[in-house]
Amino acid sequence: xxxxxxxxxxxxxxxxxxxxxxxxxxxxxxxxxxxxxxxxxxxxxxxxxxxxxxxxxxxxxxxxxxxxxxxxxxxxxxxxxxxxxxxxxxxxxxxxxxxxxxxxxxxxxxxxxxxxxxxxxxxxxxxxxxxxxxxxxxxxxxxxxxxxxxxxxxxxxxxxxxxxxxxxxxxxxxxxxxxxxxxxxxxxxxxxxxxxxxxxxxxxxxxxxxxxxxxxxxxxxxxxxxxxxxxxxxxxxxxxxxxxxxxxxxxxxxxxxxxxxxxxxxxxxxxxxxxxxxxxxxxxx
Amino acid sequence: xxxxxxxxxxxxxxxxxxxxxxxxxxxxxxxxxxxxxxxxxxxxxxxxxxxxxxxxxxxxxxxxxxxxxxxxxxxxxxxxxxxxxxxxxxxxxxxxxxxxxxxxxxxxxxxxxxxxxxxxxxxxxxxxxxxxxxxxxxxxxxxxxxxxxxxxxxxxxxxxxxxxxxxxxxxxxxxxxxxxxxxxxxxxxxxxxxxxxxxxxxxxxxxxxxxxxxxxxxxxxxxxxxxxxxxxxxxxxxxxxxxxxxxxxxxxxxxxxxxxxxxxxxxxx
Numbered sequence: 001x002x003x004x005x006x007x008x009x010x011x012x013x014x015x016x017x018x019x020x021x022x023x024x025x026x027x028x029x030x031x032x033x034x035x036x037x038x039x040x041x042x043x044x045x046x047x048x049x050x051x052x053x054x055x056x057x058x059x060x061x062x063x064x065x066x067x068x069x070x071x072x073x074x075x076x077x078x079x080x081x082x083x084x085x086x087x088x089x090x091x092x093x094x095x096x097x098x099x100x101x102x103x104x105x106x107x108x109x110x111x112x113x114x115x116x117x118x119x120x121x122x123x124x125x126x127x128x129x130x131x132x133x134x135x136x137x138x139x140x141x142x143x144x145x146x147x148x149x150x151x152x153x154x155x156x157x158x159x160x161x162x163x164x165x166x167x168x169x170x171x172x173x174x175x176x177x178x179x180x181x182x183x184x185x186x187x188x189x190x191x192x193x194x195x196x197x198x199x200x201x202x203x204x205x206x207x208x209x210x211x212x213x214x215x216x217x218x219x220x221x222x223x224x225x226x227x228x229x230x231x232x233x234x235x236x237x238x239x240x241x242x243x244x245x246x247x248x249x250x251x252x253x254x255x256x257x258x259x260x261x262x263x264x265x266x267x268x269x270x271x272x273x274x275x276x277x278x279x280x281x282x283x284x285x
Numbered sequence: 286x287x288x289x290x291x292x293x294x295x296x297x298x299x300x301x302x303x304x305x306x307x308x309x310x311x312x313x314x315x316x317x318x319x320x321x322x323x324x325x326x327x328x329x330x331x332x333x334x335x336x337x338x339x340x341x342x343x344x345x346x347x348x349x350x351x352x353x354x355x356x357x358x359x360x361x362x363x364x365x366x367x368x369x370x371x372x373x374x375x376x377x378x379x380x381x382x383x384x385x386x387x388x389x390x391x392x393x394x395x396x397x398x399x400x401x402x403x404x405x406x407x408x409x410x411x412x413x414x415x416x417x418x419x420x421x422x423x424x425x426x427x428x429x430x431x432x433x434x435x436x437x438x439x440x441x442x443x444x445x446x447x448x449x450x451x452x453x454x455x456x457x458x459x460x461x462x463x464x465x466x467x468x469x470x471x472x473x474x475x476x477x478x479x480x481x482x483x484x485x486x487x488x489x490x491x492x493x494x495x496x497x498x499x500x501x502x503x504x505x506x507x508x509x510x511x512x513x514x515x516x517x518x519x520x521x522x523x524x525x526x527x528x529x530x531x532x533x534x535x536x537x538x539x540x541x542x543x544x545x546x547x548x549x550x551x552x553x554x
Binding site: 016020022026040087091108109118121131161164222263 | 295299300302303306307309310311312313314316317320366369370371373374376377378380381382383389392393395396398399400401402403404406407408409410411426427429430433437487490491493494507510511514515522523525526529530533534536537
């Protein structure tokens with residue numbers, strides 16, 4: 001007869017083994033079709049023991065400007081999304097049942113609609129003879145069509161449209177987690193509503209803000225479809241450069257070096273914003 | 286008195302702002318409806334007249350139908366794989382006390398964070414060597430890698446809200462483990478499971494970047510749409526878009542009926 005303590009340990013070990021077996025197939029898939037191919041690609045960048053490809057990526061003005069432009073686009077998309085998303089999330093957090101249902105529908109329907117469908121729609125809306133320019137001309141507001149497509153404006157509009165829900169939802173979630181008594185207490189102690197918002201509600205919602213910013217920055221840094229279709233060749237992102245190196249020039253080592261740079265930048269930004277979030281969380285408690 | 290009036294003025298401004306953002310989000314979806322019904326052969330807005338010709342052309346063109354069927358096939362296999370592998374993985378990640386489990390949790394989420402273009406060319410290299418370029422099941426497996434993190438996030442969230450004591454009670458009453466999981470645990474996870482399956486399906490059905498590299502000459506629907514947009518703006522694609530929007534609306538309605546809002550937790554976390 002086993003002692004009860006030993007018996008419990010045996011059961012616990014058996015349970016751990018069973019749980020681990022459940023994970024094996026998925027971990028194999030991730031290992032074989034994610035970790036290994038990606039590491040193999042990264043290794044190609046230093047093939048032959050040379051850092052030549054990284055030097056080209058870091059010193060050639062053309063590639064540096066593409067990297068900087070990608071950063072700029074990602075930064076602008078993140079900033080625009082934040083400015084648009086925060087008021088919407090705040091409105092949603094205080095909306096009634098009907099408002100919430102309608103708002104969620106307006107957020108989720110585009111979210112689940114194919115990026116291609118939405119990009120196509122923006123082509124129709126923003127073109128020289130598109131819906132928007134046509135309407136503005138018919139109303140006599142403009143004479144020459146506005147350049148909305150095949151430039152930075154078009155790319156920003158398209159990307160913000162795709163990524164906006166990723167910003168609204170985390171902010172909305174963190175606003176919901178705030179105890180409504182806290183801003184009420186601040187107002188009860190004589191703070192005007194705007195002050196209660198700035199000093200109580202807003203700081204408490206920062207975890208959602210930074211989660212949204214991290215996600216959007218990282219996703220827009222690697223964006224491909226929208227800039228390729230709406231940028232008209234005038235906005236080149238790193239991802240487009242990588243695709244071109246592989247498909248047109250078959251220059252795998254250089255594509256691998258660019259991928260390494262993109263991946264390192266992505267992970268660094270993600271980790272950095274994660275750390276900032278933890279800091280702000282500590283500060284608010 | 287003054288204060289309530291000022292606050293309600295603020296609320297009105299906020300409401301107008303929110304309505305404008307919602308309009309911005311919905312506008313592109315609304316504009317494709319009239320265009321898909323246009324009688325003009327090229328893009329014209331507002332349409333000079335109405336007809337069903339672009340829907341007819343979509344249905345009559347075997348290359349569109351083939352691409353659609355291939356995408357459905359890929360997305361179905363992707364969903365089956367992502368669920369079959371992701372649900373057990375979620376059980377492990379939530380319940381194991383193994384010290385490395387937090388690291389594995391991070392590794393599982395990695396396919397969301399690593400830019401898709403990197404995974405695409407990495408897999409392109411491997412698949413080219415294995416001569417899997419153009420094989421629909423190869424693409425489905427690749428899509429399952431991308432869908433797996435979503436399944437894990439959704440099912441883990443559901444599992445954390447589940448009271449394990451119910452399983453012990455069932456075990457105490459003599460039920461076997463497979464039976465307990467099947468009859469006690471999984472039925473209560475249904476909202477998360479429905480949402481996870483929906484998400485996997487849509488994520489694969491809409492995926493373009495990986496498909497561009499791995500599908501070779503056999504088009505998926507997104508790739509066909511991409512090529513179509515690049516070459517000419519023909520209202521056929523508007524008809525395809527409308528069909529997709531309607532499909533998603535129906536699926537979204539069904540999921541919110543059976544998924545009880547679990548969908549939003551993916552992105553809210």
